[in-house]
Amino acid sequence: MVNITKKSNTLRKAIASATVRVSKQETIDAVVQRKVPKGDVFEFARAAGLFGVKRTSDVIPDCHP
Template identity: 40%
Template sequence: MVAIHEKEVTHRSAVAEGVIKFSNSESMKLLLLESNKKGDVISIARIAGIMAVKKTAELIPLCHPISITGIKVDMVHNEKENSVKVTCEVHCDGKTGVEMEALTGATVTLLTVYDMCKAVDKMMTISDCRVVKKSGGKSGDIDVSQPPSTK
């Protein structure tokens, strides 16, 4: 485990995202109409993502336990593409970043959607899981959702 005792406490945040794509529009409709046999997929998946953020240090070896100060999990559906984009934003005031927590939250949210919908759609795909923003700490701010500047 990396020693962080000499690092400064700063406000840190990270945003991770990922996409789940359904193989047909009927599966997407069940999700949107809250007609899935297992219940309200969006609400349950959001809670699963929040819980996962809080358990990251238990799941990822050598990941420091962090005192989280905020978690936001958003899910945006795209009916044209039969997909749902998940975004997980995590905040803390600490000595190490929250990128792993954001990735874990986004990924578990996606996995929960998959689990709840697999009875009606066995061909779903999960893709594009990545950190899109981070701030705080020695390396400063990184925003990969914006194109790099050409100075």
């Protein structure tokens, strides 16, 4: 492994996007109105994004936490 002790911190920004295809208009309406029985889809997506960020160093080679 490469020693990064003396490396200065760098501010980085990542932007992600997704396309979701849904076959029923009622599903889209439920998501937009936040009435999905299992919970708020948008909040779940935000939480999943945070979990993904925390696992970056496990998935990308030579990416240090």
